Amino acid sequence: MGCATLPPEPPPHDTGPMSAERAEALLQTLLALGVDYRYGGKSPESGFDCSGLVAHVYREAYGIELPHNARAQSEMGVRVSLSELRAGDLLFYNTLNRPFSHVGIYLGDGRFVHAPKTGAQVRVEPINGRYWIRRFDGARRIRAASL
Numbered sequence: 700m701g702c703a704t705l706p707p708e709p710p711p712h713d714t715g716p717m718s719a720e721r722a723e724a725l726l727q728t729l730l731a732l733g734v735d736y737r738y739g740g741k742s743p744e745s746g747f748d749c750s751g752l753v754a755h756v757y758r759e760a761y762g763i764e765l766p767h768n769a770r771a772q773s774e775m776g777v778r779v780s781l782s783e784l785r786a787g788d789l790l791f792y793n794t795l796n797r798p799f800s801h802v803g804i805y806l807g808d809g810r811f812v813h814a815p816k817t818g819a820q821v822r823v824e825p826i827n828g829r830y831w832i833r834r835f836d837g838a839r840r841i842r843a844a845s846l
Contacts, residue, residue, distance in 0.1 A: 736814045736823045741767055747814040749802045752821060753789060755842050756804060763841060773799040776841040781826075784838060790826060791836040805838070 737746030741755060748813040750769045757763045765772050773791045784790075792800040803813030806823065814821050824831060 702707050723835060724738065735736075736817055736819050736821070740814070741802060743815070749814045751770075751816040753802050753804060764843070769802040770799045772802055774839065774841060776839040777840045781835075781838065784826075785840070787840060789839045791838065792831060792834040793836050794834055801834075 733744040734743050734752075736748060738748050739751070740746035740748050741751035743755075744752075747755065750765075750767050750772055753769075753772060754767050755764045757765050765775060769791065772789060776789070779788055784805050784807075786805060788805040790803050790805055790811050791799045792801040792803075793799070801813070803811040803824075805811045805826070809826050811822050811826050812823050813819060815824075826832070826835075
């Protein structure tokens, strides 16, 4: 399965980055690929690291180029609070004893998708899980107009 299976074009960027339906369809596509984590990875063929996954999804879904670095991605778009989250927003975590060292994509319903670590595959986790809530650094909404 390749990127050709991605769902139809997203709504205009000014309505937000991703509808819940689009986010769910992208998640299903990525999970169906069985993509493994790989440090520095940026494609379904080579595997993904966290920021590579985010950059790939935004490039394929919207034609938006994001840097392949979680810290740099955390400086893009506009800040949003947990109560304002919408599907497609980026979630940032301190997982390596440094701020903004991990990133995932919010899917709605308190879940996010990310490429977690060596030996694991792209997966879904609850944002309020004990591990994640303790390491939360913030969220950003990416819109073409805010880049």
